[in-house]
Amino acid sequence: VFGLFTVWSGVVGETKNVVQKDAEFDVTYNDTVTSENQTIYAFNHTVSRNKTEGVRVSVDVSSQGSESPILFVVRQKQAVLSFQVPLILRGLYQRKYPYNHLGRTLCQPPTRAASETQYFFVDVSTLSSQGTNYQLRVSRVESFTLQTDKKFSFTASPSQPQYFKYDFPDGVDTVIVKVSSDTNFPCSVMSIQDIQCPVYDLDNNVAFIGMYQTMTKKGAITVQRKDFPSYSFYVVVVVKTEDEACGGPLPYYPLRPDELTDAGNRSKVLDVVVSPAINSEVYVMGMLFCLGIFLSFYLLTLLVACLENKREYGFLYICSCFSGKTPASPYEYGSFGKFLLTSAILFFSLFTERTLDSVGRSRQESLSSVEEDDYDTLDDIDSDKNIVRTKKFLCVSDLARKDKRILSKKYQIYFWNIATIAVFYALPVIQLVITYQTVVNVTGNQDICYYNFLCAHPLGALSAFNNILSNLGYVMLGLLFLLIVLKRDIVHNRALVRNDVNALECGIPKHFGLFYAMGTALMMEGLLSACYHVCPNYTNFQFDTSFMYMIAGLCMLKLYQKRHPDINASAYTAYACLAAVIFFSVLGVVFGKGNMVFWIVFSVIHILATLLLSTQLYYMGRWRLDSGVLRRIVYVIYTDCIRQCSGPMYIDRMVLLVMGNIVNWSLAAYGLIKTPNDFASYLLAIAICNLLLYFAFYIIMKLRSGERIQCLALVCILFTAVVWGFALYFFFQGLSTWQKTPAESREHNRDCILLSFFDDHDIWHFLSSIAMFGSFLVWTCS
Numbered sequence: 001v002f003g004l005f006t007v008w009s010g011v012v013g014e015t016k017n018v019v020q021k022d023a024e025f026d027v028t029y030n031d032t033v034t035s036e037n038q039t040i041y042a043f044n045h046t047v048s049r050n051k052t053e054g055v056r057v058s059v060d061v062s063s064q065g066s067e068s069p070i071l072f073v074v075r076q077k078q079a080v081l082s083f084q085v086p087l088i089l090r091g092l093y094q095r096k097y098p099y100n101h102l103g104r105t106l107c108q109p110p111t112r113a114a115s116e117t118q119y120f121f122v123d124v125s126t127l128s129s130q131g132t133n134y135q136l137r138v139s140r141v142e143s144f145t146l147q148t149d150k151k152f153s154f155t156a157s158p159s160q161p162q163y164f165k166y167d168f169p170d171g172v173d174t175v176i177v178k179v180s181s182d183t184n185f186p187c188s189v190m191s192i193q194d195i196q197c198p199v200y201d202l203d204n205n206v207a208f209i210g211m212y213q214t215m216t217k218k219g220a221i222t223v224q225r226k227d228f229p230s231y232s233f234y235v236v237v238v239v240k241t242e243d244e245a246c247g248g249p250l251p252y253y254p255l256r257p258d259e260l261t262d263a264g265n266r267s268k269v270l271d272v273v274v275s276p277a278i279n280s281e282v283y284v285m286g287m288l289f290c291l292g293i294f295l296s297f298y299l300l301t302l303l304v305a306c307l308e309n310k311r312e313y314g315f316l317y318i319c320s321c322f323s324g325k326t327p328a329s330p331y332e333y334g335s336f337g338k339f340l341l342t343s344a345i346l347f348f349s350l351f352t353e354r355t356l357d358s359v360g361r362s363r364q365e366s367l368s369s370v371e372e373d374d375y376d377t378l379d380d381i382d383s384d385k386n387i388v389r390t391k392k393f394l395c396v397s398d399l400a401r402k403d404k405r406i407l408s409k410k411y412q413i414y415f416w417n418i419a420t421i422a423v424f425y426a427l428p429v430i431q432l433v434i435t436y437q438t439v440v441n442v443t444g445n446q447d448i449c450y451y452n453f454l455c456a457h458p459l460g461a462l463s464a465f466n467n468i469l470s471n472l473g474y475v476m477l478g479l480l481f482l483l484i485v486l487k488r489d490i491v492h493n494r495a496l497v498r499n500d501v502n503a504l505e506c507g508i509p510k511h512f513g514l515f516y517a518m519g520t521a522l523m524m525e526g527l528l529s530a531c532y533h534v535c536p537n538y539t540n541f542q543f544d545t546s547f548m549y550m551i552a553g554l555c556m557l558k559l560y561q562k563r564h565p566d567i568n569a570s571a572y573t574a575y576a577c578l579a580a581v582i583f584f585s586v587l588g589v590v591f592g593k594g595n596m597v598f599w600i601v602f603s604v605i606h607i608l609a610t611l612l613l614s615t616q617l618y619y620m621g622r623w624r625l626d627s628g629v630l631r632r633i634v635y636v637i638y639t640d641c642i643r644q645c646s647g648p649m650y651i652d653r654m655v656l657l658v659m660g661n662i663v664n665w666s667l668a669a670y671g672l673i674k675t676p677n678d679f680a681s682y683l684l685a686i687a688i689c690n691l692l693l694y695f696a697f698y699i700i701m702k703l704r705s706g707e708r709i710q711c712l713a714l715v716c717i718l719f720t721a722v723v724w725g726f727a728l729y730f731f732f733q734g735l736s737t738w739q740k741t742p743a744e745s746r747e748h749n750r751d752c753i754l755l756s757f758f759d760d761h762d763i764w765h766f767l768s769s770i771a772m773f774g775s776f777l778v779w780t781c782s
Helices: 280-313 316-322 338-347 356-368 381-389 404-443 465-469 472-497 499-503 513-532 537-565 573-591 596-620 629-643 650-675 681-706 711-731 742-746 760-781
Strands: 002-008 015-022 028-033 037-047 053-061 070-075 078-085 087-090 096-099 102-106 117-125 134-143 151-158 162-169 174-178 188-194 209-217 218-226 232-238 268-276
Touching: 028 037, 028 117, 037 134, 053 070, 053 078, 070 134, 078 087, 078 102, 087 629, 117 134, 151 162, 151 232, 174 188, 174 232, 188 218, 209 218, 218 742, 232 268, 280 465, 280 472, 280 760, 404 513, 404 537, 404 573, 465 760, 472 760, 499 629, 513 537, 513 760, 537 573, 537 681, 537 760, 573 596, 573 681, 596 650, 650 681, 711 760
Parallel strands: 015 037
Antiparallel strands: 002 015, 028 134, 037 117, 053 102, 053 134, 070 078, 070 117, 087 096, 151 268, 162 232, 174 218, 174 268, 188 209, 188 232
16 A cells, blocks of 8 residues: 655756555565655554564665765654665775665654554655665564573674663662674674663764773673663664774775775674673672781781790780780890781880880980981091992991981981872872763763773772772781881880890891881872772873882882991982883883884983993992093903903992893893883883892892891791782783773673672782782891
């Protein structure tokens, strides 16, 4: 049945015949359209309130001309969909891709009636005077509504996008939508949109509303019930016209602006499955687990301290621990058990001590008017230090001649400086990551942040709360380390007040400023790592690494300061050097990728810095960098190598420095040849390698000098090494990487492996915080 209408147009003498046909589903209509006729296909179908049935319109046009395309308009009760065939989709650099075969799913307006018959019309028209053949088919989409935990396979292309509906079941507040494919390309986009018309399902408009992300083989978006008033949403999958957004190659540049580019076959088979996410009980279990692990270190520290002192002092000391009174005892240097003991006493006696306050105030008052450059206990320290520091065999006493009060004040500056740096660094970082998260939530662009989307659990405005929570260990263990150091400082001051001969005459000099700085750096690493994981990407990766550089540098300085307290770097020099390292880290992240000029400059600076530091360490600071340095180098080479062949005066130092130069030159060569994309991690590897090399040298020299490593300290070293090994294993799992495109990064995403809440990177956070804490303990007792 059809109707024939004659329409008089605005142009005199021109008429257009309008033909309306009653059409049926699943029937293919082959017709021809010209500028003189227009065909309207009338469809009707029954919709139910409790069942959503998709309707799909498929069109195929045989003509290749794009000057006068055919216009298809689908008129529904509450929506209008229009598209032309051939459909022209644009790519980069004004490339144009024509598509003659289209398939579009109609938006289904909601109905309040239990059952209702709805009509829609498909209008076909063109301005071409020549007849154009087309095929039209309207069919029902039987699997339009997705079922929970049931995988559904489908095929999509740039001109044939697909979308499906999902309704939240009762009792489910959060679901995770996973889309996967066996092939990387063509690049595609998955989107989550609210139930409203129109549905944006083309490459040029899919990013207009909702949440979306590009994908190759994997894509996942966590959806919360509270974000959708109708408790349902559309899962939209669009195949892009080009693969550049997913890291793929680009086709050739068009020779003419209006030239059409053949897109080829860009169909892609995909699977979609919607699964319930974790519930609130899992969140609580995850938080309690994280808190319990690190609180156990506080309890373990207390327990070990009490057991150690029970062995030394018996039951009376245990009682004193819980009574808040500390018995007088000889001050012992190098006791790891005493080191642990102090933390136990701290919780019960720190705030009940009153006599120490007056002592501390008097000592601070005495230090307030003393400066290192103004006062020295030895009148001849400036005249004979060249002789003392250049002896062939040095003792700690030769390098600890300055007044201990002056050095103590000097090293306290490390703590106050890093505390100031932390405040001024952390505040803008927190503000920036909050802005990042807000942008992600407002725009819905999931490509901004490089999460592990298969294990990203939202909480409030945060998209990956588990990655933030797992950084709690750095903060809690850093605080525990500060408390331990604080008590050691108090015990040491007591011994000085009592004029304890062991505190005054024996052991290596005790300065706690660098320890305070190390503990603060560990806490800040946790805070800034949490900030980085609010929205991890390459622009804020330095938040996660800046205080790692600080920790590595402070650990090296502390090891050197133990045996060289008089000549260790000042806080201002040390932090200036670390600032330069962070500056190069930023330059490397921004300009280092594939930039050979940058790598040449950095490698030269790296090698020169290694040579200068080697000279500084070999001569114990007794050399000058001035205009005559080249003349002195030539003279030394002539006298020691040409005129007579003599070995180095300081063999041990020379061995360390030669090994250090070999390692650093090798790292510089590796960077110059490979030019790794992750410059920040490369720079961190340089710092860690130098730290481990110097620590190994320190232990070897300690044993060579006849000192021994206590059993408990050795256990701590072995335990820390094992934990570091496991931590690095989880670190190198690589669940995401901002060195690639967001879509390529998602190929590395994996499901949670611990309590259905934490992933591999969270376990890296747990283990590395424990390993860092153990390393700090090793530093205190070595």
